[in-house]
Each structure stands twice: as C-alpha cells, then as structure tokens.
Amino acid sequence: MTTFATSSLALNATAASITASYRDFVQKMTVGFESIGWVNTNAVGTINTSSFAISTVSGSSVGYQVWRFNDDLHNTNVAPVFVKVEYCNLGSTTVLGSGYYISVGSVHDGFGNVGFNSSSVGPTPRLAAGTTALQSGTLYPINLCAISGGSAVGVTAYSNASAGVFLVERSLDFNGNYTADYVSIAVFDAYNNRSRQTYFRYNRQDFSPRVETAISALTSTTTVSAYANNVAINMAIPIVPDGYGYPSRMLGFVLSNDFALGATHQITMFATQSTFFVPNITSALTSILNRNTSALSACRVAIRYE
Amino acid sequence: MAYNQTISVTNLAYAPVVSEWIGAVRNAFLSCSFVRIPQSGSVDDLTTLGVRTAQRQQITYDVFAFNDALQATTPLFIRIRYFSGGAPGSMCLNAQMGNAHNGSGSLTGTSVTTEIENGSTTAASPVSGANVIASGDGSYLTLINTPQDTRSGQVLLFERLYNANGQPVSGGFHLCGTSGGSTVNDFTSQVSYSGSSPAPRQTNGPVFLKPTANPALYDGRLLLGLIFPYAGFPLNPTPNMLLATSTEVSPYQLLKYTVYGQERTYRNSAISSFAAAANPFTGAQILVRED
Numbered sequence: 001m002t003t004f005a006t007s008s009l010a011l012n013a014t015a016a017s018i019t020a021s022y023r024d025f026v027q028k029m030t031v032g033f034e035s036i037g038w039v040n041t042n043a044v045g046t047i048n049t050s051s052f053a054i055s056t057v058s059g060s061s062v063g064y065q066v067w068r069f070n071d072d073l074h075n076t077n078v079a080p081v082f083v084k085v086e087y088c089n090l091g092s093t094t095v096l097g098s099g100y101y102i103s104v105g106s107v108h109d110g111f112g113n114v115g116f117n118s119s120s121v122g123p124t125p126r127l128a129a130g131t132t133a134l135q136s137g138t139l140y141p142i143n144l145c146a147i148s149g150g151s152a153v154g155v156t157a158y159s160n161a162s163a164g165v166f167l168v169e170r171s172l173d174f175n176g177n178y179t180a181d182y183v184s185i186a187v188f189d190a191y192n193n194r195s196r197q198t199y200f201r202y203n204r205q206d207f208s209p210r211v212e213t214a215i216s217a218l219t220s221t222t223t224v225s226a227y228a229n230n231v232a233i234n235m236a237i238p239i240v241p242d243g244y245g246y247p248s249r250m251l252g253f254v255l256s257n258d259f260a261l262g263a264t265h266q267i268t269m270f271a272t273q274s275t276f277f278v279p280n281i282t283s284a285l286t287s288i289l290n291r292n293t294s295a296l297s298a299c300r301v302a303i304r305y306e
Numbered sequence: 307m308a309y310n311q312t313i314s315v316t317n318l319a320y321a322p323v324v325s326e327w328i329g330a331v332r333n334a335f336l337s338c339s340f341v342r343i344p345q346s347g348s349v350d351d352l353t354t355l356g357v358r359t360a361q362r363q364q365i366t367y368d369v370f371a372f373n374d375a376l377q378a379t380t381p382l383f384i385r386i387r388y389f390s391g392g393a394p395g396s397m398c399l400n401a402q403m404g405n406a407h408n409g410s411g412s413l414t415g416t417s418v419t420t421e422i423e424n425g426s427t428t429a430a431s432p433v434s435g436a437n438v439i440a441s442g443d444g445s446y447l448t449l450i451n452t453p454q455d456t457r458s459g460q461v462l463l464f465e466r467l468y469n470a471n472g473q474p475v476s477g478g479f480h481l482c483g484t485s486g487g488s489t490v491n492d493f494t495s496q497v498s499y500s501g502s503s504p505a506p507r508q509t510n511g512p513v514f515l516k517p518t519a520n521p522a523l524y525d526g527r528l529l530l531g532l533i534f535p536y537a538g539f540p541l542n543p544t545p546n547m548l549l550a551t552s553t554e555v556s557p558y559q560l561l562k563y564t565v566y567g568q569e570r571t572y573r574n575s576a577i578s579s580f581a582a583a584a585n586p587f588t589g590a591q592i593l594v595r596e597d
Binding site: 212 | 502505506507510511514515516518525527532536538539582583585586587588590
C-alpha cells in the first residue's frame with residue numbers, strides 16, 4: 001500500500017541576518033525531511049542547524065545531513081537509498097540563495113560519505129538545487145512529498161520568481177511500481193538557472209553515472225492542450241544507459257493555461273488517480289526542461305502532493 | 307520501401323522543373339505503396355502543366371490512399387496540393403490527412419487535419435541535384451523535400467497511430483512536418499482520432515523527448531529523441547521520425563536505431579534553419595525512417 005506524507009513550511013527571510021535566514025531554511029528543510037518520513041542517520045559531522053556558520057563563498061557547502069529512505073526496498077536491504085544533502089548559500093555574504101546539493105548512494109559509512117556497494121558504480125554526482133536571492137520579510141513556502149517514506153519530490157523556498165526543485169525517485173516498472181534497478185535524481189537551481197538529472201544504478205559496474213544538463217520530459221507547447229477532456233501533466237523521464245525509463249510519479253510540468261496555479265489537480269497515471277500541486281511560480285522555470293525555451297514561456301512545475 | 311529521386315535542375319525555367327518535381331513527389335508516394343485516387347481536376351499528364359509565374363499558385367493536386375490492412379475498415383487519405391513557390395522552379399507543397407474524400411480534391415468528414423504548407427513560399431531557389439526522398443509501406447510515409455537546399459528543405463510524416471508494440475492501429479492518425487519560407491518557420495504535429503475532430507495542433511514543434519546531450523553516448527549508444535503524437539496526453543511514440551543533435555549526426559547520414567524493439571534505418575534530413583519558436587532545441591536534426 002502506498003502512503004504519502006507531505007510537508008509545507010514557510011521560510012521567513014529576514015533582513016536582520018543572512019545567517020539567521022539561512023539557518024531557518026536549513027531547519028525548515030530538516031523538519032520537512034523528517035515529516036515526509038525520511039530518517040536522519042545522524043552521521044558524524046552532521047550540520048548543527050542552529051549554530052553553523054554561513055560560507056562567504058557562493059555554493060560552498062556549510063554542512064551536511066545524510067538521510068535514508070524508510071520504504072520497503074530500503075528496510076529489507078534490497079535497494080538501500082542514502083541521500084546526502086549538503087547545504088550551501090548560492091548567493092553571497094549579502095544575498096541569500098537557499099541552496100543545497102543532493103547526492104545518492106546505496107551505502108553510508110556513518111561519516112557523511114555516501115557510496116556504493118561492491119557491485120555498483122556510484123555514488124551519483126552531487127547536484128545543486130536552490131533559489132535566487134531571497135527578499136527580506138517574505139514568506140517562502142517549502143513543499144515536500146514522499147511516497148512511503150522513500151521516493152520524494154520537493155519545491156523549496158519558492159516565490160513567483162524562483163524555486164529550488166529536487167526529485168529523488170526509484171525506478172519504476174510498466175505498472176508504476178517502484179523497482180530496485182536504479183534511483184533517478186533531478187534538480188533545478190534557480191540561482192544559476194540550470195537543471196540537471198542523473199541516476200544511481202544498483203548492481204551495475206559497467207558505466208558510471210552521467211549528468212544530463214536538463215530534466216528530460218515531454219512537453220506540449222500549445223495551450224490549451226486539453227483534448228477530449230484530457231490534459232497532461234508531463235512527467236520527468238529518467239535517462240539511464242539502458243534507455244529512457246518509465247516516467248516519474250512525482251515530478252512533472254504543465255502549461256499555465258492548462259492548470260490553475262497554486263492549486264491541486266487530480267490526474268490519472270499508471271491507472272491510479274493521483275494529486276498534483278502546481279506551485280505559483282510564474283517565471284524562472286523555462287530552463288528547467290530540455291527544449292527550446294522560446295516555446296516554453298508558460299511552462300510550470302507540478303509535484304505530487306497528497 | 308525507400309524512394310530517392312534526384313531532380314536534375316538544369317533549367318530554372320518554371321515548367322520543366324515543376325513537372326519533374328511534382329512527378330518525383332507523386333512517384334514517391336506510389337513507390338511507397340500508396341495508391342493515387344483519381345480526382346476530377348487532378349492532372350494525370352504532368353507534361354501538360356503550364357508555366358506558373360505567380361507565387362503561391364496551385365498547379366495541381368493528388369489524393370493518395372493508405373494501402374495497408376487497416377484501409378478496408380478505417381480508410382485514410384492524404385491530399386497533396388502543389389503550388390508554385392516564390393522563385394523560378396521552387397515548389398510549395400500543402401499536405402493534409404483525413405478519413406474520406408469527395409472525389410474532387412477535398413478531404414471530407416470530421417477528421418481532417420490542418421494543412422501543412424510544406425515548402426518554400428519565398429525566394430528559395432532549388433539547386434541542381436535536389437532530392438525527393440521518401441520511405442513508406444502503405445501505413446506510413448516519410449518525405450524529405452529538396453534536402454540540398456536547407457532554406458526550402460522540408461520534411462513530412464504521415465502515419466497511423468501505433469500501439470505499445472509498435473504496430474499501426476485503426477484508431478487515429480498523425481501528421482507531422484515542417485513548413486515555412488526561407489527558414490523552417492513551423493514544425494507542427496497534429497493527431498486526429500478517426501471520426502473525431504483533430505486534437506489541438508502542436509505548433510512550436512511536436513511533443514518530444516530530447517536526445518541525450520551530456521554525454522551523447524550512453525554505454526557507447528546514442529539515445530535519440532522520440533516524437534509523441536499528442537491528444538490531450540502523449541500517445542505511443544512514432545517509429546518513423548526521430549530527433550538527434552547536429553554534433554552527433556552528419557547531414558543526410560543513414561544510421562540504424564531501434565524503436566519498439568525493431569532496428570530500422572533512419573536518414574538525417576539535415577533540415578535546419580529553424581525559426582526560434584519552431585526549433586526543438588539547439589542543434590536539432592530531424593531523422594526520418596528510410597527502409
């Protein structure tokens with residue numbers, strides 16, 4: 001049985017202190033990961049969310065957490081997933097870009113190093129997600145969602161102009177059931193206006209993970225693209241050396257004229273009705289996808305949310 | 307069945323070039339198992355075609371029938387209208403699909419797609435040695451029009467929809483192709499279920515999956531882009547047209563690729579010069595099936 005957990009928090013960026021705002025972001029993310037069912041491994045060297053020092057170097061890690069999945073494939077040791085989250089300010093000493101790196105492996109040494117077992121190649125390269133400069137006195141929502149304490153998607157510290165986006169999701173079969181083949185990762189870094197996707201494969205040593213410089217997805221360009229009472233959320237599609245994977249159950253893209261922003265929508269995928277949320281982010285997302293941006297001025301992100 | 311006809315354009319006067327060009331397109335359909343349906347007003351003897359001095363003047367037209375096992379129960383027709391282009395010898399070709407025709411040059415019924423103006427409407431002169439290249443088996447047809455001239459080079463795909471095993475099905479059809487003047491201004495895709503009004507036409511390129519970029523090779527293999535007919539949601543991808551990146555494939559290169567578990571041959575149409583909104587991605591190249 002699939003269970004969902006969602007977390008919605010609001011980061012209050014303050015003018016008083018970049019450090020205070022950034023600590024607030026890290027604390028809210030931590031609460032969010034816990035509330036969606038991920039388990040903090042409390043690795044040696046884990047960031048102290050209330051006292052860490054902010055870096056003066058843009059993109060420099062200020063500390064990490066290693067989380068693990070809490071779903072059946074992890075807990076039965078069939079396909080463990082450890083997610084290392086390294087927090088970083090993507091901005092500067094005067095500008096806060098709420099950033100973080102994501103990397104995934106199948107083992108964790110207890111000291112903050114995620115890696116791979118003897119029959120796999122990994123871990124994944126670490127990928128950055130995060131926002132453009134946060135403005136003081138503004139609330140920035142953080143929406144996270146996980147299925148059964150495992151595969152998860154998040155839109156973090158977003159406004160209408162910016163968002164961080166991440167996806168960590170297991171491979172799927174034809175029926176939409178999670179499998180132990182690989183884990184795919186996708187991120188959007190609004191500060192640098194770029195998106196990336198990669199993967200970690202279990203029990204494969206023949207080809208190390210590569211990074212695509214966009215998130216692969218199908219995208220309609222003609223709004224309204226509804227036909228015969230159907231309109232699609234176009235899901236992110238993993239790319240692994242074997243080819244294209246079955247589409248994500250958690251991260252997709254829509255055209256703004258097709259779906260109301262800031263609202264949830266019911267959509268059927270893998271023969272199951274699911275709830276998706278389209279955050280009210282009206283710019284900065286065109287570079288998230290893998291096609292010509294001039295055809296995508298109205299593209300929005302949609303995340304699983306139930 | 308593949309068809310590759312070189313047009314030896316040595317005299318850029320209108321009449322000989324136009325008749326040869328129309329003949330090549332007509333032969334492309336016939337060579338790929340399509341059946342030309344007699345229509346009142348469709349000229350049989352192309353040598354009788356007169357000179358057209360005006361731009362965008364219809365010369366003649368053809369209606370072709372699909373010729374596959376599904377045609378008896380779900381007929382499908384293509385109308386090609388031949389126009390003069392914007393320069394001596396240049397030709398514009400309008401393409402449309404539907405389930406029925408009236409015998410006098412019009413597709414009829416509910417399921418008639420929007421016409422694609424597949425050809426040059428401006429002064430894009432053809433060059434000697436221009437090719438008309440086609441591939442088809444009566445259930446699909448790909449057509450590359452004058453690939454030697456990228457300004458007026460265009461590509462078309464006519465096909466039925468496919469099931470999850472890559473077999474054509476009777477439920478509907480898909481028309482995909484480029485159009486424009488001195489550049490490829492549009493790259494459109496439109497689906498119609500048989501008996502229903504067509505779905506919204508995708509005018510800024512079809513719904514597609516981009517080929518891998520970084521790296522282009524996964525485990526030594528290219529992962530090429532797939533095109534998905536769209537009817538409110540993506541349908542099964544076409545095995546007849548693929549997308550690649552110009553850094554990975556040469557102009558007109560033939561290469562093998564496997565879709566639906568079956569390896570087929572594809573040709574890079576080398577069509578480029580997309581208008582901004584029509585360009586699927588930087589360096590996009592349209593590959594069409596040729597076997």
